[in-house]
Amino acid sequence: MYAIKESSTNQLNKNIAINKCPVTYTLSKIGGRWKALILYHLIGGTRRYGELKKALPAITEKMLIQSLKELEMDQLVHREVKPVVPPHVSYNLTEAGNALQPILMAMAAWGIEYANTEDPSGRCMI
């Protein structure tokens, strides 16, 4: 027989880990399928929403805006809207976002060295 769950230990454990450990904290900000990738693309400089979409053909629009929104809330990217029509929205790294660059580069380097990724340039054109 199975006992009843009263609250999410999953969520609880997550928060414990995030609050007590900087490594987990960092991972919570750049983890998931797409965030690191988006950040990596923004290292190149400001990008419009549509440019990101083109650079990441495999991502769905939902995941792209969802990720961008979370990154914005976490103050890793900055969103700028030009009030024109059709809309013109661009994204670029904040200071904290920029500070992730060494991590992202190190991850790319490690991946290039220890994996057989198809594109050894590390440009991440997914």
Next chain:
Amino acid sequence: MYAIKESSTNQLNKNIAINKCPVTYTLSKIGGRWKALILYHLIGGTRRYGELKKALPAITEKMLIQSLKELEMDQLVHREVKPVVPPHVSYNLTEAGNALQPILMAMAAWGIEYANTEDPSGRCMI
């Protein structure tokens, strides 16, 4: 109305990302709730199963061995069994695992700088 799903785009997308992008590849190896943390603890040197368990009180045994197993399969940690009883199993980083050290350290440093984690030493005693 909803169309029928014939195969996992989720899995597909994941594999595309992993195969084409070294950043995503790296993340796929150290992502998730516990792996980075375990690796981080192994930086200190060889640890027994029970030592890891004690160091990470919040992790369940299932997640600990599951993570260790995956890390072993990915050749990031090496598992050594002494055929005694009670069993004596220890884990340590492989060369590839060791090469992750700069990334882990950089993640810890970023977390310490940009978060208010409870333990600013970065020791990750969860």
Next chain:
DNA sequence: TCGAATACATACTTTTTGGTTAGTACTTGT
């Protein structure tokens, strides 16, 4: 007046990840 272009929003479903509970094997100490 209709379509194209841009940047989203929302409701819903599937897939994956993580947690719960209970049990195993083997030997030493009491």
Next chain:
DNA sequence: ACAAGTACTAACCAAAAAGTATGTATTCGA
């Protein structure tokens, strides 16, 4: 004979993450 210690294993389930499909607003140019 039985508990304790060590390192697991497996069946089951809940919660989170990711994907699908469809719809919105605005204005310009044809």
